[in-house]
Amino acid sequence: xxxxxxxxxxAAGYEPERLAATRALLVGAGALGQNCAIxxxxxxxxxxxxxxxxxxxxxxxxxxxxxPSQRDSARWGNSKAEIVARKLAELISWSESPRISYLAGPxxxxxxxxxxxxxVVISAVDSNRARAYIASMCKKHKRPLVEGGFDxxxxxxxVLANNPRGPCWLCHQAMELxxxxxxxxxxxxxxxxxxGFVPATQPAAAAIGALMxxxxxxxxxxxxxxxxxxxxxxxxxxRVATIRLTMDQDCQGRHDWPDEVSFWVxxxxxxxxxxxxxxxxxxxPGPRVMLPHRFIAAAPCAGCGRPVEIKRPDWALSNNPLCxxxxxxxxxxxGGTDGSPLLVYSTLDQDSPLLDLPLxxxxxxxxxxxxxxxxxxxxxxxxISGTVSSTLVYGGDV
Amino acid sequence: MKLYFTHxxxxxxxxxxxxxxxxxxxxxxxxxxxxxxxxxxxGGYDLALARTGSPIGPNATLASCGVQEGDTIxxxxxxxxx
Numbered sequence: 427x428x429x430x431x432x433x434x435x436x437a438a439g440y441e442p443e444r445l446a447a448t449r450a451l452l453v454g455a456g457a458l459g460q461n462c463a464i465x466x467x468x469x470x471x472x473x474x475x476x477x478x479x480x481x482x483x484x485x486x487x488x489x490x491x492x493x494p495s496q497r498d499s500a501r502w503g504n505s506k507a508e509i510v511a512r513k514l515a516e517l518i519s520w521s522e523s524p525r526i527s528y529l530a531g532p533x534x535x536x537x538x539x540x541x542x543x544x545x546v547v548i549s550a551v552d553s554n555r556a557r558a559y560i561a562s563m564c565k566k567h568k569r570p571l572v573e574g575g576f577d578x579x580x581x582x583x584x585v586l587a588n589n590p591r592g593p594c595w596l597c598h599q600a601m602e603l604x605x606x607x608x609x610x611x612x613x614x615x616x617x618x619x620x621x622g623f624v625p626a627t628q629p630a631a632a633a634i635g636a637l638m639x640x641x642x643x644x645x646x647x648x649x650x651x652x653x654x655x656x657x658x659x660x661x662x663x664x665r666v667a668t669i670r671l672t673m674d675q676d677c678q679g680r681h682d683w684p685d686e687v688s689f690w691v692x693x694x695x696x697x698x699x700x701x702x703x704x705x706x707x708x709x710x711p712g713p714r715v716m717l718p719h720r721f722i723a724a725a726p727c728a729g730c731g732r733p734v735e736i737k738r739p740d741w742a743l744s745n746n747p748l749c750x751x752x753x754x755x756x757x758x759x760x761g762g763t764d765g766s767p768l769l770v771y772s773t774l775d776q777d778s779p780l781l782d783l784p785l786x787x788x789x790x791x792x793x794x795x796x797x798x799x800x801x802x803x804x805x806x807x808x809x810i811s812g813t814v815s816s817t818l819v820y821g822g823d824v
Numbered sequence: 825m826k827l828y829f830t831h832x833x834x835x836x837x838x839x840x841x842x843x844x845x846x847x848x849x850x851x852x853x854x855x856x857x858x859x860x861x862x863x864x865x866x867g868g869y870d871l872a873l874a875r876t877g878s879p880i881g882p883n884a885t886l887a888s889c890g891v892q893e894g895d896t897i898x899x900x901x902x903x904x905x906x
Contacts, residue, residue: 458906552906576903577867580832598870598881626905634903656870656879658900660833667900669872669879676883 435469441647442470446523448646449473451540453533453560454550455506456480457489457626458574461635462548464491466524466642467514473525474514475540478507479532479745489628505530529814534559534719534741536814537791541567543813546645548638549573555744558679561595564588566683566795570653571595572641574634576626579662581634585641586671587653593671596679630661687795688806695812699774699788700781706808712801714775719789721780723769724759727752735759739789740770785810825893827886829855832869832901844887848880851897861899870900 432442448471452459455478466474481504487493492513494502502512511528518524529536533556541547541563549560549571557573564571565588573595574583586595637657644652654671673681691705706713719739727734729752736743736756748754774780780788790796792812799805829838829851838860842851848871855861861869871880873889874896880889891897 454906456906550906552904554904557904574903574906575867576905577865577901580867580901580903582867582900582902598879598884656902658832658870658902660901663833665833667872667898669870669877669900672878674881674884676881 432470439647440469440643444646444648445470445643446472447545448642449475449543449545450524450548450642451475451477451544451546452548452550453477453556454548454552455492455510456486456550456552457628457631458576458635458638459548459550460490460492460510461631462550462574462638462642463510463514463635464517465636465639467518467526469639469643470518470521470523471642471646472523473527475544476507476511476514476526476528477533477536477540478505478510478528478530480506482506482509489626489631507531532741532745534739534789535786535791537718537789537794538563538567539791539793539813541569542793542795544569546570546572546642548642550638553744555741558596559741561586562679565594565679565681568683570645572638572645574638576630576634578625579627579630580658580660581630581637582656582658583634583637583641584656584671585645585652585654587650590681590683590685591673593654593673594677594679594681597671597674597677599678627661633659633661684807686807687809690809690811692811693785695792697785698781699778699783699785702785702790702810703774703776703781706798709808710798710800710804710806712776713798714773714800716797716799717772717774717789718794718796721771721788723771723779725768725770727754727756727758729754733759737783737787741789825886825891825895827891827894828896829860830874830896830898831860832899837896842886844891845885847883847885848889849882851880851886852882852899855899867904868902870902872898872900874898 450466450471452463455476482494492510494509502508507528507530511526515526547564547569549557551557568588571586571588641652656669656671658667689709693701703713719741722736722740724733725736727749728747732749734749734756746754749756749758791814792810795807795809797805797807827840827842852869856863873891
């Protein structure tokens with residue numbers, strides 16, 4: 427790059443070196459995520475990882491700057507994460523930055539590694555459950571979080587430092603976190619969200635996407651003024667209000683994450699629950715691992731109430747808690763239609779029936795940091811070596 | 825104590841006599857019951873003390889948040905779509 431390449435940005439107060447050192451994790455590649463990502467990409471941040479489990483649908487087009495053409499879909503498929511990553515890479519074909527990657531799947535599936543790798547996390551999801559998860563991971567790993575959402579013309583944006591003694595996104599929230607284990611509750615929550623859903627408009631998405639991108643840039647520049655505040659903006663009236671977020675002593679989120687990981691264990695890609703316990707037993711007697719997500723062996727179908735076999739972490743239920751007979755993915759198993767019991771595990775120990783299951787099925791991803799307790803009730807944070815491989819890494823000329 | 829609640833979209837305010845022990849959640853529900861606010865739908869509402877710009881959480885009492893007689897409370901619309 428010649429010396430004039432960033433002259434406009436420098437004049438505006440941006441330091442390209444700080445932008446280049448920024449590794450952003452963007453969760454959610456919908457209207458909001460795309461509009462934010464375009465600004466960050468053009469501003470030449472160092473790395474951008476796009477995560478989304480969803481696929482493009484025709485109704486997304488009017489608020490999706492990265493909506494695929496027929497040719498794009500024929501070449502790349504329809505995954506939002508992949509399409510957005512590829513379209514962003516096309517946008518900066520003149521540059522080697524940012525290094526763009528994507529993860530096509532629910533963010534929970536990828537564990538802690540994407541959060542650990544990021545210097546700032548952007549939450550652009552449309553589910554409060556996902557927001558709460560992303561916020562808790564940012565608090566756990568002390569990563570700054572830029573989070574936004576809209577309701578028609580109303581947009582709000584939060585920036586959280588996630589320092590140990592500062593507020594988290596859950597502080598002062600009126601939100602009721604629906605228990606994903608109670609699938610009928612999940613179904614009701616989904617219905618409620620659908621009932622109250624006001625779709626995005628491109629102007630609102632562009633407005634908040636720009637504000638979020640600027641917040642990321644200010645975080646990268648160490649501007650403390652933007653931290654721990656929430657901005658409310660109505661894009662029709664241009665009315666703006668800002669509040670300073672403070673720590674809530676009654677917060678339902680966890681604030682007391684340990685600073686240090688005690689030790690790391692190395693496992694093969696094919697490792698199972700029992701293999702993890704064997705490794706841990708070398709360092710602590712009788713280990714019991716707190717699972718990052720509750721493991722559901724069986725649960726009632728949210729439609730017909732018949733028991734279904736899940737054998738997945740709880741988040742896997744949230745998108746479609748129905749049996750195959752009701753149009754969902756889960757196979758029915760034996761049992762009655764009423765009061766089918768939930769069969770749930772929140773820990774992994776020697777008596778657990780999860781010993782033979784692959785770690786991924788239990789919800790433990792490479793690069794994750796977990797807690798384990800030993801026979802003497804001593805708790806330790808430990809890490810699992812490895813990282814989640816992004817499916818595509820773009821950089822340079824494409 | 826007498827308080828004034830601003831509307832997130834309109835310029836009018838709602839005047840109410842509220843006990844200092846009232847929580848943020850109860851105050852919001854009262855505003856919805858009085859038809860000053862629409863049901864929250866997907867996004868939800870936040871409350872903030874206009875004088876300080878500090879939030880009033882759902883479980884916090886107005887008194888614990890420093891709300892005083894005659895204060896204005898801003899009702900703010902939080903988005904959750906993406």
